[in-house]
Amino acid sequence: MSNDPNGIYFLGPKGSFSNEVADMLEGNKVPLKTISEIFQKVENEDNVIGIVPIENSLEGPVHETLDNLYKYDKIYVNSYVEKEIKLVLAVNNSINKIEDIKRVYSHNHALQEAKAALQRLNLMNIIPVESTSAAALYASKDREAAAICSQYAASLYGLRILMNNIQDNLNITRFIIISKKITINGDRTMIFFNVPHKPGSLYKALEKFYKYNVNLTMIYSRPLKVIPWQYYFYIEFEGELNDIRIKNLIEELRNVVTNIKVKGSYFKLQFQALDFLS
Amino acid sequence: MSNDPNGIYFLGPKGSFSNEVADMLEGNKVPLKTISEIFQKVENEDNVIGIVPIENSLEGPVHETLDNLYKYDKIYVNSYVEKEIKLVLAVNNSINKIEDIKRVYSHNHALQEAKAALQRLNLMNIIPVESTSAAALYASKDREAAAICSQYAASLYGLRILMNNIQDNLNITRFIIISKKITINGDRTMIFFNVPHKPGSLYKALEKFYKYNVNLTMIYSRPLKVIPWQYYFYIEFEGELNDIRIKNLIEELRNVVTNIKVKGSYFKLQFQALDFLS
Numbered sequence: 001m002s003n004d005p006n007g008i009y010f011l012g013p014k015g016s017f018s019n020e021v022a023d024m025l026e027g028n029k030v031p032l033k034t035i036s037e038i039f040q041k042v043e044n045e046d047n048v049i050g051i052v053p054i055e056n057s058l059e060g061p062v063h064e065t066l067d068n069l070y071k072y073d074k075i076y077v078n079s080y081v082e083k084e085i086k087l088v089l090a091v092n093n094s095i096n097k098i099e100d101i102k103r104v105y106s107h108n109h110a111l112q113e114a115k116a117a118l119q120r121l122n123l124m125n126i127i128p129v130e131s132t133s134a135a136a137l138y139a140s141k142d143r144e145a146a147a148i149c150s151q152y153a154a155s156l157y158g159l160r161i162l163m164n165n166i167q168d169n170l171n172i173t174r175f176i177i178i179s180k181k182i183t184i185n186g187d188r189t190m191i192f193f194n195v196p197h198k199p200g201s202l203y204k205a206l207e208k209f210y211k212y213n214v215n216l217t218m219i220y221s222r223p224l225k226v227i228p229w230q231y232y233f234y235i236e237f238e239g240e241l242n243d244i245r246i247k248n249l250i251e252e253l254r255n256v257v258t259n260i261k262v263k264g265s266y267f268k269l270q271f272q273a274l275d276f277l278s
Numbered sequence: 279m280s281n282d283p284n285g286i287y288f289l290g291p292k293g294s295f296s297n298e299v300a301d302m303l304e305g306n307k308v309p310l311k312t313i314s315e316i317f318q319k320v321e322n323e324d325n326v327i328g329i330v331p332i333e334n335s336l337e338g339p340v341h342e343t344l345d346n347l348y349k350y351d352k353i354y355v356n357s358y359v360e361k362e363i364k365l366v367l368a369v370n371n372s373i374n375k376i377e378d379i380k381r382v383y384s385h386n387h388a389l390q391e392a393k394a395a396l397q398r399l400n401l402m403n404i405i406p407v408e409s410t411s412a413a414a415l416y417a418s419k420d421r422e423a424a425a426i427c428s429q430y431a432a433s434l435y436g437l438r439i440l441m442n443n444i445q446d447n448l449n450i451t452r453f454i455i456i457s458k459k460i461t462i463n464g465d466r467t468m469i470f471f472n473v474p475h476k477p478g479s480l481y482k483a484l485e486k487f488y489k490y491n492v493n494l495t496m497i498y499s500r501p502l503k504v505i506p507w508q509y510y511f512y513i514e515f516e517g518e519l520n521d522i523r524i525k526n527l528i529e530e531l532r533n534v535v536t537n538i539k540v541k542g543s544y545f546k547l548q549f550q551a552l553d554f555l556s
Contacts, residue, residue, distance in 0.1 A: 060499075170506060172506050198493075200487075200491075210478045210481045216480065219480065219499060220498070220499055221496075221497060225336050229450075
């Protein structure tokens with residue numbers, strides 16, 4: 001496709017869950033170390049996109065993503081993907097049975113998620129590392145080790161999977177695709193705003209959504225940092241900017257909130273994707 | 279005082295910012311490793327209190343604290359303390375000048391806060407550890423090391439302070455004192471609730487606050503975990519349960535929200551403290 005992006009930046013390292021999402025898309029894929037670096041690249045280069053996690057069904061919104069969306073006024077959300085996070089217990093090829101495992105590498109969040117299974121299997125020597133894919137890498141180089149990681153990372157680093165689905169809970173992460181082009185069609189729309197520091201100000205903002213019968217799918221507050229104990233709001237709602245009703249809602253919102261940032265409308269990614277870059 | 283608590287559990291290790299808050303109180307102080315352990319102890323023992331961080335002016339609410347307040351129906355908030363988080367660059371006594379520092383230990387958050395200073399001083403070999411007080415401990419045992427930590431931790435572990443106030447931003451953490459006794463006097467009140475999964479439900483909750491002219495100081499959402507993409511709300515507002523207006527507000531709220539949890543009213547801690555345990 002002539003409208004392929006010049007680069008697809010995703011949260012690395014290779015084998016991460018973001019990497020799996022990136023593999024749904026065509027283009028030159030580049031892992032980066034932090035969410036903030038992805039936003040910097042998307043801001044400074046032309047015709048590139050970024051893939052970042054925005055929310056997890058157990059942990060809530062990803063603060064680094066929200067803070068960057070709030071910071072970069074020219075970066076928009078074009079699409080989203082939901083991915084179920086499934087974890088496996090994978091071992092170095094030298095290991096034949098669970099009793100041979102001397103060490104288990106993983107990321108702290110994944111270790112939390114697999115806590116019950118680790119106790120049941122009596123795996124007590126746990127080593128927290130920077131990511132689940134780094135855990136797979138370390139286990140591939142340590143003949144006495146296992147990793148808690150994705151099936152994808154296990155296969156990337158040649159580990160053998162001893163157990164599937166060792167997480168305790170249903171765990172879904174939502175990723176967004178970001179670029180410098182705004183999209184105005186979709187079933188969801190994202191905005192950020194501040195409210196004046198006086199009684200009833202958030203109420204007056206939500207009143208507009210009620211008036212237009214628009215359903216919020218998410219409301220979240222984050223500290224403004226520059227002023228202690230003041231916050232900005234992140235709101236996602238059903239509807240699209242291409243709809244006159246949503247346009248009017250946003251115009252009315254401007255009367256009761258400050259610093260409104262409209263981040264675009266978007267659909268769930270359906271694999272053909274990327275037409276918004278044409 | 280005969281009404282001193284039998285135990286004051288705080289988030290350790292020794293030398294932590296929670297330890298500094300605990301030192302404002304009289305009683306038998308015990309550091310614990312996690313916020314969740316503190317809630318367990320307060321639930322299971324009689325006449326004890328806990329001290330946990332609830333919110334930071336840069337990072338926002340502390341999720342482990344909110345999730346535990348939501349989980350334990352019989353644990354209430356009795357008081358709060360605001361503490362400015364000041365960081366120092368402290369060194370092992372073998373070190374005479376900044377050029378001698380080979381390694382800098384600290385917690386990730388503190389390293390973020392001191393980033394500009396570390397770059398300016400050309401201190402590039404950074405080792406993230408589990409807490410700022412652990413960093414001080416490690417630096418006390420490593421003749422080539424420095425720590426980014428509190429003045430309190432530096433003095434506890436016999437380090438020499440080379441620079442004060444090396445953090446970039448004004449950084450305030452709010453701590454709460456929790457126990458099994460509800461308090462109904464204060465300038466703030468805390469509640470949690472769920473809203474029905476239909477349009478306008480949060481709006482209808484906030485309408486009650488507007489009707490009673492009650493100012494929210496915080497509103498925050500957290501995933502319910504058991505059902506993906508559903509949330510509970512944490513709200514703190516001005517006023518006290520001892521006031522008939524607030525009592526009526528909460529009764530009316532019950533008509534529009536579900537699973538309401540009232541966590542008590544409380545003042546900022548003023549050092550005499552602890553009378554609520556009588």
